[in-house]
Amino acid sequence: MSVVLRKYVPLLILGVSGFLVIFAFPLNWGVLSGVTTDLGNWVSILASFALGIGAINLFIVHGKPIMRREKGQWIYSVALLSTLIIVFLVGSVYGVKGSEYVFLYSILIGAGLLTLTSLRAFFMFTAFGRAYKVKTLPGILMLITSIMVMMWQVPLFEQIYLPLSDFTKWMLDTPYVGVTRAILMLSGLGLVVMVFKLISSMDKSWMGREE
Amino acid sequence: MFVEGRVSLFVLMVAVYGLAYLVSQWSKSGKTWNLRKLPAVDAIVEGIGRAVELGKPVHFSAGVDQGGPGNPARAAGYTVLKYVATNCAQRGARLITTVGKADVYAICDQIVKEAATVSGNPEWYKPEDVRFLGEDQWVYSAGMMELLAKEQVVTNYIFGYHRGSLIILLEAGRQNNCFQISGMAQEAGDLCFLAICSDYWLVLEEMVAIGAYLSGEPEQLGTVVTQDYVKIAIILGILIPGALLITAGIDIFQKLLML
8 A cells, every 4th residue: 555545645534524524613504514414424434334343353353262162261252253143143134123133132232231330330339448548638538528428418317417418519519510620621622632633643643653 | 604602612722723733833943841740651661561570461441432522532542552552562561452442443453563563573463462342331341351350461551432331441450450550531520430440540631641742742742832821821811800700790701702
């Protein structure tokens, strides 16, 4: 592949698309809005093709343990690849809204996803358990504040001790909102600068090798 | 012709771009800047050293989903991946990269492959060490938990765009006694978990700055300085006068920002 195709064409596409989307942002002009909508659709189409590459990677990664009969792994790889093929075939034949596909999704995927989501609660407990091993003054303050805020979420404590609820309400409405807004502003500014670096071709790390 | 509420944002955005361009050119012409040291950057190399000593792999998470503003956040992660992959290839540490988005997989695979070539160690690249774990964040987290335990990963880098499953990824690393460095560029309620579960972390603007920091290019360093200039300008030009004026009952800033 020539350097022009490999380096300059992707940079040109990114730069032109980026500037178009930015200039369309404040304008309510039919032509430009149509172009940006088309660009968004192209991204979705390309992402769909990329899914195929992802599936190939799954076959590469899980095909080897199956061929080698790797102990403790091959059976899981068989389960993964056969599930992938079955879900793909059912989805292709009956459509994603077909009752067969919906049944497969709820039984196989939905239940598994719910289990994983519930794991989040346990991991949050262990993480906070570590965070509350206080050794410094800010740590102690954070512990006291978070215990008070947590207690306020329980209606019983709210009824028993009113000043506590006033304090926690103030904590959530004033310092918390202030800090959250500061984080949002910093995040927004960072993203604006990042976009500038990308569309002006200053940051080319996404292309792999720099010529 | 104009969409209400977007014009002021657009003007501010163009002003930031203009300033970023000017400062970058200034930087390119020889102006040097003193940047605050980021301990996490030194720790990245330390983590790879640990993996080399113990003969165990390094894991890099390039994130899940693209979720709107996550795109630039992911791009910030690519810079770190390039740095980590190049260092691993040079020192012979095994790097396992996992991805939760198919289009990101293609980019990460290319970055790792090129890092091997640039480092003069093309045999180091193995296609099966860049893995697509699944598009869903929970599926991805399950795959990563299994990988950390099975491959006995000693150093875990979590970058890119992450959502609610971030805590699972971080805690899984912590419970496997991994040396962890994490970074997120998007705003999220889970940011506090980076501090709780990681040895070193980079958040928000630090993630944007790390690209410039690692590249060492004067142009990119100029964008880091731009961010500081803009922050000072916003505080002095909008926040303080805006707060004073609105307290005095004058809502000119509010009206201007609503344009």
